[in-house]
Amino acid sequence: MGRQPCCDKLGVKKGPWTAEEDRKLVNFILTHGQCCWRAVPKLAGLRRCGKSCRLRWTNYLRPDLKRGLLNEAEESLVIDLHATLGNRWSKIAARLPGRTDNEIKNHWNTHIKKKLIRMGIDPVTHKPLQEQANEQVPSKANEQAKFEVSNHETPVYPCDGSSDNFSSPIIDNFSTGKSPSFDPNISSFDDPWMNHVRWETFLGNPSSWNFMFEGDRQEDYGEFGVCPSAGGDPSWLFNRESTGVESFAQSGFGDIDMSEFARSANVRS
């Protein structure tokens, strides 16, 4: 009846992942693709729960991830999207190529929330904080907020639909179906790893999957795994059926013509 449990609770390791575990997981996924997470730990030789493997992959190891803090455009976009979507981080993340829901959630809680409060905006409702605050003698925080608003390079737009004049290049791009932060003609990957695995490199030339990490990742990982199989078939990147959701190539490079993508990678669609 039903399915088998996702993992044997006994003997399952928890806590931070080691470089060795990361290497095993990445090697496994590059070889077999994202399929049944329940089977991943066993097949990859990991004493981890499948759920933990999925999380580690999606939040940290996926090659299409951007690293580092969100830039101003991304931050503004998150604020705009949060105004309409609320705490649906996965939905918000889907609009920001290379960013994960966890990352956005963390950034919201540690940076944006405080920034909005300093600016006198309720981070939940996106409306100005209570009128009583305005009636009080301007506090230091309010003065600071005014200063920040007047000096903010990326204006904070009203998000409650109250302004008919509201126009954001970011949101405008969405209305036309264009991603605001990803231009396939320009390398938007400031991460050395991502630069290396840019599609024209690793899809067009799968043998290039053998590489060394650069910069700070090198000491953690050393030599990366090999290209999936001798043939280097990257079709798993496009295998929607296997996961039931968009693979990372599709979700991460959402605006690229994936049929062209697939053709160049000799992948059956």
Place this chain on the structure above:
DNA sequence: AACAGTGTCAACCGCCATCTA
């Protein structure tokens, strides 16, 4: 130098909708 307080973020927890035997 030692300690406390604060910030950051990776990872876990628990819930829920969906899937499947």
Place this chain on the structure above:
DNA sequence: CTAGATGGCGGTTGACACTGT
């Protein structure tokens, strides 16, 4: 049809780093 597993999601935690006293 149903019980139970899976995958996904949002909330929370805890370890570590950093800063202030």
